[in-house]
Amino acid sequence: MTNDWQDSKERKRWGRIGIRSLGGFPGPWPIAVTVMAIAAALAVAFVLYPITGIENVDLVFLAPIIAIAVRYGFWPSLLACLLSALAYNFFFIAPVYAFAVTDKASIATVPFFLLVAVITSHLAARARAAALAAESRAETTEALYAFSRKIAGIVSLDDLLLATGQQIGSMLRLEVVILLPDDDGRLEVKAAYPPADRVGGTDTDAVRMAWDGSGSIERGTEALLTAQHLFLPLRTSHGPVGAIGVSRAGTALTPDKERLLAALADQAAVAIERIRLTTEMDAARLAAETERLRSALLSSLSHDLKTPLASITGAATSLRQYGELYDAAAREELAATIQGEGERLSRFVANLLDMTRLKAGGIVLKREPVDLSEAVGAALQRIQGLLGEHRVVVNLPADLPMLDLDVVLFEQVLVNLLDNAAKYSPPGSWIAISAAGDRRKVELTVSDEGPGIPAEELERVFEMFHRVNKGDRQRAGTGLGLSICRGFVEVLGGTIRAAIRTDRSGAVFTITFPEAVFTVMPREDAAE
Structure with missing residues (x-):
């Protein structure tokens, strides 16, 4: 039963295609062009008739018939066939200037000429229809491909819905409304072209049925027709994601437009699901990261504090x-x-x-010219209690440029680096602070004689709550010091990196400030 019903639909569809291939009935302009073309062919036939005889005159009329069929379709070409047959009979078959045929040899000429002309015009019209259909399909395919590329790069749901509404509205020349479920499962208008904020009360049940897939029209596509709209569910392999409605504008959509609408709806449904899955993945990743940080913070609070x-x-x-x-x-x-x-x-x-403060973006810089030697001295003064069991050597050239920094943040960076060096270096070992600079950059290094950092940990040491040498050799601390160093240095406009000492065991942390951070103090005599 189902196969018979589908075969019946296919026969009806191909029947409609065959009728459409004949073209619409001609307007005034195609009729005028047809008449002028046959008149021109008649003039040419009068010129050729004395030379070639009647045997080749009929071929003269076939040329405009085929041209009219290719240009305007079947009905204008049929008119050209009738006019050509009448002209051929009236002007060239005896008795001339009359529609009667007295010559027995010519009795079959006019009917066969008309039959050949009709068949030729019909084939030419079908070829024209096929060419137009292929061109239309190519344009549709190109538009669908362009739409798929466009929505592939969209990451916002609102932008996707707006682009979908505009695409469907412009291609089908219809009003479009897109509905998505809210948190309670009720469908709400999320986008429309042109803008609208609701669906009429008579369409509410149809929207719900399209969303649930509990009703369908005769095509079996789960679409629903109402007095005002045609609604289709937006579905993927994982289920419905929404519904889309187009204004019927008092007329039914053609099968070609229905298939185009279904293709656009399928692409939109997949894109909507992609954005939602991406949003859910981001939320899950954020939740996992939040849980990891919470566990690490609780560990620090329960042990290190x-x-x-x-x-x-x-x-x-x-x-x-x-x-x-x-x-x-x-x-x-x-x-x-x-x-x-x-x-x-x-x-x-x-x-x-x-x-x-770093995570909240609440740091307000108070930049001022900073001398590296003064900043290093202040940091050593603040942390001298922790450095009592270590020997500290400072090597800072006198010609280093002044830097435009927030002195409080920069001193905190130095304190954290020195605290880290003291924590991981054995008592009596050396902690060295040195600097070098030129016209393009200034580099400040803090090195120690501790166990060093494994090569695979050089970048991870700047992550929050990450500490090297875990287990029994784990040092006390929250695992935030180096992460804060990177955050503060980057806010100040510099970079920081970790490395392994090559001359002995230990770690080296290098802070680099580019030329953009350099500042020049005004001379005192200029100020006066």
Whole structure:
């Protein structure tokens, strides 16, 4: 039963194609051109008749018949056939200037001439229709390809819906409305061409049926016809993603336009699903990253921040409850422990706050000319407690240019680098600070004599909460210091990189500032 119904549809469709291939009925201009063409052929026939005889006159009329069929289709060419047959009979077959035929040999000439002319014109008209159809299909295919390329580069759902509405509206010359489900599953107008914000009440049920796929028109395409719109569901292999409606404008769509609309709807549905899947993947990736950072932060809070608090609490409790049992040196050591662990805790909290500012984009720079030697000296002063067991050497040339930096952020970068060097270097080892510069850049390096950094970890050391040498050899810290260094340096306009020392074990961190960060101090006499 289904196959018979489909075969019947195919026969009807091909029947419509055969009728359309004959072309529409001619207007005034094709009729006028046809008459003038036959008149011109008649004039040529009068010229050739005395020379070639009647045997070749009929060929003269076939040329304009074929030309009219190719140019204007079947009906104008049929008119040309009739006019040619009448002219051939009236002017060239005896008795001339009359439509009667008295010569028995010529009785079959006119009917056969008319039959040949009709068949020729019909074949030419079919060839013209096939050429026009092929041209139309090529244009449609090109438009679909251009549309697919256009929507392939769109990443915003609103832009995609707008482009889809404009494409369908311009190609089909119809009003278009696109509906997508909201969070509650109700379809809402998300885009329209021309702009509209709702669908008529009489179409609401049809939209829902197109969305659910619970109704269809006779084509079996799950489309629904209403008094105002033709609705199609936007479906992919994973299910419906929306619905699209086009204004019927009082007339039914042709099968070619219906197929074009279905192709555009399929492309739009796939693009909508692609954007939604991309959005869901981004959300899942963000959630996973947030969970990873949350776990790392909780680990830091539970271990790295709890440790100095325990030390502070223990030392303070000992001083308060058993202070009379300790001599002056012991009390001084406990007080130093409280101060050191408090400063360590302060640095941890400061790093967390700095990273929060970096991620929120809330850093406002206060640039001013900075001398590297002064900035290094201030950083060493701030962290001298941690560097007490290390030997520090500073080598800064006197001719280094002044840099336009935020001195607070730059000092924090130096403090974090020195803290990292002290943390991973054994007591008594050297920590070196050096600089070099020319007219194009200034490089400041901080090197230590620790175990160094594995080659595969050189970039990862700047990631949040990442620390090298995990396990029993893991050092105390939040894993934020180097990440903050990179963030601050990049905000200041420079770059920072990590490397392995080649002369001995240890790590080298190099900060590079380009010429754009250089500044020139005005001379005092110029200011006066």
